[in-house]
Amino acid sequence: MSVKEYIRERYFPHMWCPGCGHGTILNSLLHAVDQLQLDKKDLVMTSGIGCSARISGYVDFHSLHTIHGRALAFATGVKLSKPELKLIVPMGDGDALAIGGNHFIHAARRNIDITAIVMNNRIYGMTGGQFSPLSGAGKKATTAPYSTIDSAFDVVKLATAAGASFVARSTAYHVLETIDILKKAINHKGFSVVEILSQCPTHYGRKNKEGNASQMLKFQKDTTAKIGSKALEKNPLLIPRGIFVDNDVPEYCQAYDEVIERAMKGRKA
Amino acid sequence: MTEKIKFVQGNEACVEGALYAGVDFFAGYPITPSTEIAEVLSKRLPEKGGKFIQMEDEIASMCAIIGASLTGHKVMTATSGPGFSLKQEALGYACMAEIPCVIVNVQRGGPSTGNPTHVSQGDINQARWGTHGDHSIIALTASNHQDVFAMTVDAFNLAETYRTPVVLLFDEAVGHMREKLIVPEAGEIARVDRLRTSLGKGVDYHPYLPREDGRLPMSDFGGDHRYNVTGLFHDMWGFPSNNPKVVSGLLHHLNDKIENNVHNITRYKEHFMDDAEYILISYGSSARSAIHIATNRRARGEKMGVLELQSLWPFPEAMIREKCANAKAVLVVEMNMGQVMRHVKAAVDRPENVFLVNRIDGKLITPTDIKSLLRVIQGRGV
Numbered sequence: 001m002s003v004k005e006y007i008r009e010r011y012f013p014h015m016w017c018p019g020c021g022h023g024t025i026l027n028s029l030l031h032a033v034d035q036l037q038l039d040k041k042d043l044v045m046t047s048g049i050g051c052s053a054r055i056s057g058y059v060d061f062h063s064l065h066t067i068h069g070r071a072l073a074f075a076t077g078v079k080l081s082k083p084e085l086k087l088i089v090p091m092g093d094g095d096a097l098a099i100g101g102n103h104f105i106h107a108a109r110r111n112i113d114i115t116a117i118v119m120n121n122r123i124y125g126m127t128g129g130q131f132s133p134l135s136g137a138g139k140k141a142t143t144a145p146y147s148t149i150d151s152a153f154d155v156v157k158l159a160t161a162a163g164a165s166f167v168a169r170s171t172a173y174h175v176l177e178t179i180d181i182l183k184k185a186i187n188h189k190g191f192s193v194v195e196i197l198s199q200c201p202t203h204y205g206r207k208n209k210e211g212n213a214s215q216m217l218k219f220q221k222d223t224t225a226k227i228g229s230k231a232l233e234k235n236p237l238l239i240p241r242g243i244f245v246d247n248d249v250p251e252y253c254q255a256y257d258e259v260i261e262r263a264m265k266g267r268k269a
Numbered sequence: 270m271t272e273k274i275k276f277v278q279g280n281e282a283c284v285e286g287a288l289y290a291g292v293d294f295f296a297g298y299p300i301t302p303s304t305e306i307a308e309v310l311s312k313r314l315p316e317k318g319g320k321f322i323q324m325e326d327e328i329a330s331m332c333a334i335i336g337a338s339l340t341g342h343k344v345m346t347a348t349s350g351p352g353f354s355l356k357q358e359a360l361g362y363a364c365m366a367e368i369p370c371v372i373v374n375v376q377r378g379g380p381s382t383g384n385p386t387h388v389s390q391g392d393i394n395q396a397r398w399g400t401h402g403d404h405s406i407i408a409l410t411a412s413n414h415q416d417v418f419a420m421t422v423d424a425f426n427l428a429e430t431y432r433t434p435v436v437l438l439f440d441e442a443v444g445h446m447r448e449k450l451i452v453p454e455a456g457e458i459a460r461v462d463r464l465r466t467s468l469g470k471g472v473d474y475h476p477y478l479p480r481e482d483g484r485l486p487m488s489d490f491g492g493d494h495r496y497n498v499t500g501l502f503h504d505m506w507g508f509p510s511n512n513p514k515v516v517s518g519l520l521h522h523l524n525d526k527i528e529n530n531v532h533n534i535t536r537y538k539e540h541f542m543d544d545a546e547y548i549l550i551s552y553g554s555s556a557r558s559a560i561h562i563a564t565n566r567r568a569r570g571e572k573m574g575v576l577e578l579q580s581l582w583p584f585p586e587a588m589i590r591e592k593c594a595n596a597k598a599v600l601v602v603e604m605n606m607g608q609v610m611r612h613v614k615a616a617v618d619r620p621e622n623v624f625l626v627n628r629i630d631g632k633l634i635t636p637t638d639i640k641s642l643l644r645v646i647q648g649r650g651v
Contacts, residue, residue, distance in 0.1 A: 057508060
C-alpha cells in the first residue's frame with residue numbers, strides 16, 4: 001500500500017509551518033504503519049492540544065483529538081475497553097510532560113499497550129514560542145526574555161523510571177532510524193515511548209539563533225549519536241539515539257483479563 | 270426473587286441502576302462521599318466481563334470514560350465536589366464531541382475541600398455551568414433509593430438518546446443512608462442502547478449529521494467507519510472548522526437538542542399536589558422532610574403539597590409555572606443558598622410568593638426548619 005492510503009488527503013496541505021519537523025515525523029510514522037501492513041480499521045490515533053496534536057486529523061485512522069495534556073488518559077479508556085485496537089499517541093513536549101506529565105508516568109507505570117510519541121521541539125509552538133519543560137536552562141522564549149532557569153526532563157530516563165517497557169529516541173533528521181524504531185514500538189506489547197527530536201525554526205530556532213530548518217536538522221545530526229557508537233564513546237555529551245529499554249513485562253489489558261477470570265470464577269464458587 | 274430485594278446504601282442503589290442500564294466501563298478516583306460506587310463496581314464489573322480502572326486523578330477518569338464510550342461501551346464515573354470541578358474541562362469535551370457518558374456527583378459541602386462527610390446540594394449550578402462556553406446539559410436527582418436506581422437507568426438512557434453527558438446529582442445523605450431497594454426484573458424498565466449507523470463499509474458516514482429526528486447514529490472505534498473526533502468546532506465529518514455558519518450551527522444544535530426537548534426530559538413527582546395552596550418544591554434528601562411535613566399537614570386538612578424535582582437541568586420552567594399557578598406560597602426547600610429558588614422565582618407568575626427554606630451547615634433540613642418559615646408565611650407568628 002502507498003502511504004497515501006493512510007492519510008485524509010482532502011485535509012492537506014497541513015497547517016504546520018514551512019521547515020517544521022512534525023511533517024517528517026508524520027511521514028516516518030506512515031511508513032512504519034505501511035511497512036507493518038496494519039489495517040487502518042485497527043488503528044486509533046489519540047492526540048492532545050498543540051502543533052503536534054493536529055497530526056491526528058491527517059491520518060485516516062480512527063482519530064481522537066482531545067484536550068491539552070490528556071491524550072494518554074483518553075487512550076487508556078479506548079485501549080482498555082477494546083484491547084484489540086492499536087493505540088498511537090503523538091504528543092508535543094509541553095502536552096506530554098508539563099500538563100500531561102501525570103498521565104505520562106501513570107500510563108508508563110501501568111504498562112498499558114500504547115505507543116506514545118513525544119514530538120520534542122522544546123517549545124510551545126501553537127501559542128507562539130513559550131518555553132516548555134524540555135527547553136532546558138539558558139534558552140530564550142517569549143516567556144523567558146532573560147533566558148530560562150528551568151532544567152529539562154530527560155524523556156528517556158523519566159519514561160524508564162516510570163516503568164515504560166520500551167523506550168527509544170530518534171530525531172527528525174534520522175528518518176530511517178525513526179521508521180525502524182516506530183515499527184518496533186508499535187509492535188511492542190506494553191507501554192512504549194519514542195522521543196523524536198523535532199525542529200521549530202519559527203519559534204525556538206529564531207529565538208535561540210539556531211538558524212533555519214536545514215541548519216537545525218544538521219544540529220540534530222551533529223549533537224546526537226547512536227547508542228554504542230564510537231562517536232558517543234568519544235564524546236559522552238552527545239545525546240544518545242536508539243532503543244534504551246525493550247522489556248517483556250505483563251501488559252495491563254492482559255492482566256485485567258486475568259482479573260475478569262478471577263472475578264467470574266469467584267462468582268461461580 | 271428475594272435476592273432482588275436489597276437493603277443498601279444509596280451509592281449501591283446507583284451501582285445497581287448502572288448495571289441494570291448496562292454499564293460496562295467505569296473509571297474513577299477515590300473521593301468522599303462517592304467512593305462506594307467505585308468500590309462496588311471494582312467487584313461487580315469484572316464479574317460480568319466489564320472493565321473497572323482506578324485512574325491517577327479525576328481528570329483522567331473523565332477522559333478515560335469518554336475514550337471507552339467511543340468504542341461502543343456504556344460508561345460512568347463518580348465523584349464529589351472537588352473531583353467534579355476537576356472533571357469540568359473533559360465534561361465540556363463530551364458535550365462538544367457529543368459522547369454519551371454518565372457522571373455521578375454525590376454532593377458534599379463546598380466550596381473547596383469544604384465538608385467532605387456532610388450533606389449539601391451546592392453543586393446544582395456547577396452542573397449547569399461548570400464547564401466553559403455555551404452548552405446544555407442534563408442533570409437528574411433522587412430522594413430515595415428506588416428513585417436513585419430509576420434515575421441512574423434514566424441517565425444512561427438519556428445519554429444515549431441525546432448523545433450527551435448526563436450528570437446525576439445525588440447528595441451525601443441519600444448516598445450513605447441505607448434503605449430498601451427492589452431491583453426490577455430485566456425488561457421492566459426500558460433500556461436505550463447505542464444507536465449505531467446502518468451505513469455499511471465504503472459508504473460515506475457523517476458522525477455529526479443529525480437524522481430527521483435530531484438523533485446522531487454513532488459508529489464504534491474499531492468499526493468500518495473512521496472519522497475524527499475533536500473538541501474544536503467541527504463539520505459533519507468531525508473535522509475542525511471555523512466557518513461562522515458551522516460554528517453557530519453546531520452551538521445551536523448542542524443547545525437545541527436538549528432545551529427543545531425539556532418536556533421529554535423533565536422528571537418530577539407530585540405529593541398531595543391536587544388543589545395545593547402551599548407548595549414545597551424540593552429534591553434529593555431535602556424532599557424527604559418536605560414530604561413528611563406535607564403528609565402531616567394534609568392529615569390536618571391543610572392544602573399543602575410537594576413538587577419533587579427529579580430533573581434539574583434543563584430546568585423544568587414551564588412545568589413549575591403551571592403547577593404553581595394557583596399557589597398562595599411556594600417554598601423551595603434545598604441545602605444551598607437558593608440555587609433552585611432563583612430559577613423557580615424566574616419561572617412563576619408571582620415571584621414575590623416564592624420563599625427559601627435552606628440549611629448550609631452540613632446538617633439535613635428538618636421538618637421543623639420548614640415549619641418555622643411556614644408559621645411566618647401563614648401569619649401564625651415567628
